Amino acid sequence: MDVSYRIEQKRKINGPFPGPKSEELAARRAKAVAAGVASSLPVYAADVDGGIIVDVDGNQLIDLGSGIAVTTVGASNPAVAKAVAEQAQHFTHTCFMVAPYENYVALAEKLASITPGDFEKRAVFFNSGSEAVENAIKVARIATGRQAVVAFDHAYHGRTNLTMGLTAKAAPYKRGFGPLAPEIYRMPMSYPFREENPNISGKEAAERAILAMEKQIGGDQIAAIIIEPIQGEGGFIVPATGFLPRVAEWAKENGIVFIADEVQAGFARSGAWFASDIEQIEPDIITVAKGIAGGMPLSGIVGRADLLDSVHGGGLGGTYGGNPVAVAAALETIKFMEEQDLPARAREIEEKFFARFTALQSAFPAIGEVRGRGAMIALEFVKAGGKEPDADLTKAIAAECLAQGVVILTCGTYGNVVRLLPPLVIGDELLNDALDVLESAIRKLAS
Numbered sequence: 122m123d124v125s126y127r128i129e130q131k132r133k134i135n136g137p138f139p140g141p142k143s144e145e146l147a148a149r150r151a152k153a154v155a156a157g158v159a160s161s162l163p164v165y166a167a168d169v170d171g172g173i174i175v176d177v178d179g180n181q182l183i184d185l186g187s188g189i190a191v192t193t194v195g196a197s198n199p200a201v202a203k204a205v206a207e208q209a210q211h212f213t214h215t216c217f218m219v220a221p222y223e224n225y226v227a228l229a230e231k232l233a234s235i236t237p238g239d240f241e242k243r244a245v246f247f248n249s250g251s252e253a254v255e256n257a258i259k260v261a262r263i264a265t266g267r268q269a270v271v272a273f274d275h276a277y278h279g280r281t282n283l284t285m286g287l288t289a290k291a292a293p294y295k296r297g298f299g300p301l302a303p304e305i306y307r308m309p310m311s312y313p314f315r316e317e318n319p320n321i322s323g324k325e326a327a328e329r330a331i332l333a334m335e336k337q338i339g340g341d342q343i344a345a346i347i348i349e350p351i352q353g354e355g356g357f358i359v360p361a362t363g364f365l366p367r368v369a370e371w372a373k374e375n376g377i378v379f380i381a382d383e384v385q386a387g388f389a390r391s392g393a394w395f396a397s398d399i400e401q402i403e404p405d406i407i408t409v410a411k412g413i414a415g416g417m418p419l420s421g422i423v424g425r426a427d428l429l430d431s432v433h434g435g436g437l438g439g440t441y442g443g444n445p446v447a448v449a450a451a452l453e454t455i456k457f458m459e460e461q462d463l464p465a466r467a468r469e470i471e472e473k474f475f476a477r478f479t480a481l482q483s484a485f486p487a488i489g490e491v492r493g494r495g496a497m498i499a500l501e502f503v504k505a506g507g508k509e510p511d512a513d514l515t516k517a518i519a520a521e522c523l524a525q526g527v528v529i530l531t532c533g534t535y536g537n538v539v540r541l542l543p544p545l546v547i548g549d550e551l552l553n554d555a556l557d558v559l560e561s562a563i564r565k566l567a568s
């Protein structure tokens with residue numbers, strides 16, 4: 122990889138952690154910021170470059186979270202920063218629904234060419250992943266004239282009203298925030314590690330969901346099936362091979378819009394451009410956000426022209442959707458991903474991770490599974506000897522890593538998954554240091 126860094130790529134904890142400036146900010150925050158927004162780190166960021174987060178007290182942490190799979194090209198990628206500054210000097214906003222501009226069109230063209238499916242496509246842009254998901258459902262409903270929407274166990278699709286309903290996990294995402302939107306149905310996922318019958322194939326798992334859809338809803342009533350090709354918040358669950366293609370095929374047979382929520386897995390993260398590419402599925406609509414714009418808020422949907430064009434003029438949009446500064450960042454981000462072949466870099470990270478942690482797994486039965494694709498990789502922790510989730514151990518490992526200066530996020534329906542989402546511009550030396558810290562934490566705390 123051909124990247125240079127402003128900040129020395131070294132882990133460094135100076136004195137108490139969190140330091141005094143972070144403690145002071147935490148006290149100010151408690152009196153000003155709503156308690157409902159929680160942060161993983163007890164320290165406040167001052168500067169971020171490559172794989173390093175520098176906090177306000179000068180500590181340097183290795184970032185294995187990328188702000189939840191967002192800063193794939195780095196949080197201060199020079200090419201992205203330059204594009205942002207240049208666009209901001211001309212105009213920061215006109216509203217595409219008022220005065221349209223060229224870069225929005227260029228990004229729609231670009232997405233049509235890099236997303237799976239060799240058919241005519243259209244795209245439209247929004248601000249958040251949730252908003253993209255909401256709009257994909259709007260399109261599916263108007264195009265099919267149907268209302269029912271199918272989502273899966275362990276799914277995460279966002280925090281707005283409709284997407285809360287699509288998201289599986291009650292606490293902290295839904296509990297107490299109802300009423301939730303109607304006409305949402307939840308189907309069994311393919312979760313190889315937790316299948317009752319460990320030999321069930323992807324196709325059989327798909328047939329299980331299909332039978333339930335036929336019996337509980339009826340194929341001709343379903344507007345959309347939405348699924349993350351690799352589930353994110355739900356635990357980095359990779360469905361068994363054959364599951365996604367069969368569900369997509371059944372959707373097609375029944376005139377159902379198949380939506381791949383690629384908000385987390387998309388844009389080089391999975392080792393392919395999109396996780397849908399891995400099993401060569403061609404979703405009717407793909408939702409994108411997170412990694413798309415090097416940290417600038419931008420999301421979108423891209424899909425079959427006939428579906429997206431079935432919406433009346435004025436039916437889609439939003440004041441800030443496809444903001445020109447965010448779009449400029451996205452174009453530069455995609456260019457950087459292409460030039461540096463970041464999907465290949467993600468596959469290298471996958472290899473390193475699997476080599477090290479499958480070896481460790483044989484010595485530590487608490488590591489129930491090593492899984493994931495590309496630089497979207499995870500360890501599921503269980504009580505030794507079985508499959509009972511061990512959320513306490515997971516939390517303790519993440520805390521130990523943080524104390525050593527490595528930012529590790531957790532996820533999963535049962536809170537027992539450590540997930541790694543390093544920026545793809547991280548260097549090998551820094552990555553190895555971070556993996557050493559994770560391995561030591563496991564050796565110290567697991568059985």
Ligand SMILES: *Cc1c(COP(=O)(O)O)cnc(C)c1O
Pocket residue numbers: 248249250251252254277278279280349353354382383384385386410411
């Ligand atoms: C993060 C995420 C969302 C929601 O995106 P926001 O930008 O937080 O609204 C939707 N789907 C998936 C798969 C996600 O990972």
